[in-house]
Amino acid sequence: MILWTKHFETGFAQLDQQHRLLIDNINLLEEQLDHSNPSKEELAFAIHLVEYLEAYANIHFNGEEKCMESYRCPAHEKNQQEHERFRGFIREYKRHCEVEGFNLGLLRKLHQAMREWIEDHILKVDTSLRTCITLPPPPPPA
Numbered sequence: 001m002i003l004w005t006k007h008f009e010t011g012f013a014q015l016d017q018q019h020r021l022l023i024d025n026i027n028l029l030e031e032q033l034d035h036s037n038p039s040k041e042e043l044a045f046a047i048h049l050v051e052y053l054e055a056y057a058n059i060h061f062n063g064e065e066k067c068m069e070s071y072r073c074p075a076h077e078k079n080q081q082e083h084e085r086f087r088g089f090i091r092e093y094k095r096h097c098e099v100e101g102f103n104l105g106l107l108r109k110l111h112q113a114m115r116e117w118i119e120d121h122i123l124k125v126d127t128s129l130r131t132c133i134t135l136p137p138p139p140p141p142a
C-alpha cells in the first residue's frame, strides 16, 4: 500500500492529482489481490482495473512529458524512458497472458512492478519538475 506524502508533490496540482489517482488505483488492485481466493467477479474487476490503469497512465504520461518539455526540465528524457519501462510491464504481462493464459501470479507480479515503479519514479524523476517551475514560465508555443 502506498501512502501519499508531500514528498510526492511536483508543484503542478493537475499532475499531483493524477499521481494520486494512479496510486489509489494501484492500491485498489492490491486490495483485490489480497484475497487468497478471489471470486470470478473480483478477478474480472482486477483485470479491468489494469486496463484502466494502462489508459490513465498513458494520458498522464503524455501530459507530463509535454509539461517537462515546455519547462525544459533536465529529467525530460529520463522521464520518457521510464514511462516506456512502465508500459513494458503491462506489455509483458499481456504477452504472458496470451502465451500461458491468465493466472493470478502474473497479475501479482505486474502489481508489484507497478507499485515499486510508481513510488520510485515520482520521487526520483517527476519531482524534478519542482525545481523547474521556479524558473520563468516558458514562452508560448510559436
Ligand SMILES: [Fe+2]
Pocket (backbone or CB within 6 Å): 064, 079, 083, 121, 125, 126
Ligand atoms: Fe513521469
Ligand SMILES: [Fe+2]
Pocket (backbone or CB within 6 Å): 019, 060, 064, 122, 126
Ligand atoms: Fe508522473
